[in-house]
């Protein structure tokens with residue numbers, strides 16, 4: 001029987017930090033959604049329309065699985081739509097420690113270091 005093994009796929013994460021940039025055309029101020037993922041919205045005369053583009057962009061993003069949701073968004077610099085590898089890692093460690101503490105201890109302490 002093959003043991004179930006967790007493989008960590010370190011895929012490149014595209015960050016979404018949408019912002020509304022302010023520009024100007026010959027008629028006055030314009031507002032536009034610009035996201036760090038490369039997405040840009042149309043230029044609008046009204047800020048709330050650019051804001052709607054922003055909200056719409058965020059709703060199209062995939063939901064973050066529960067174990068990847070950040071529990072300390074301020075410290076980890078995460079947004080609601082971003083998976084947090086720090087918190088995910090902590091969950092994995094916690095589960096490992098709880099599931100088999102002796103195995104983890106045996107792994108971290110090697111007899112060779114005691115001389």
Ligand SMILES: [Zn+2]
Nearest residue numbers: 016035037039
């Ligand atoms: Zn984006």
Ligand SMILES: [Zn+2]
Nearest residue numbers: 070076084087
């Ligand atoms: Zn976190």
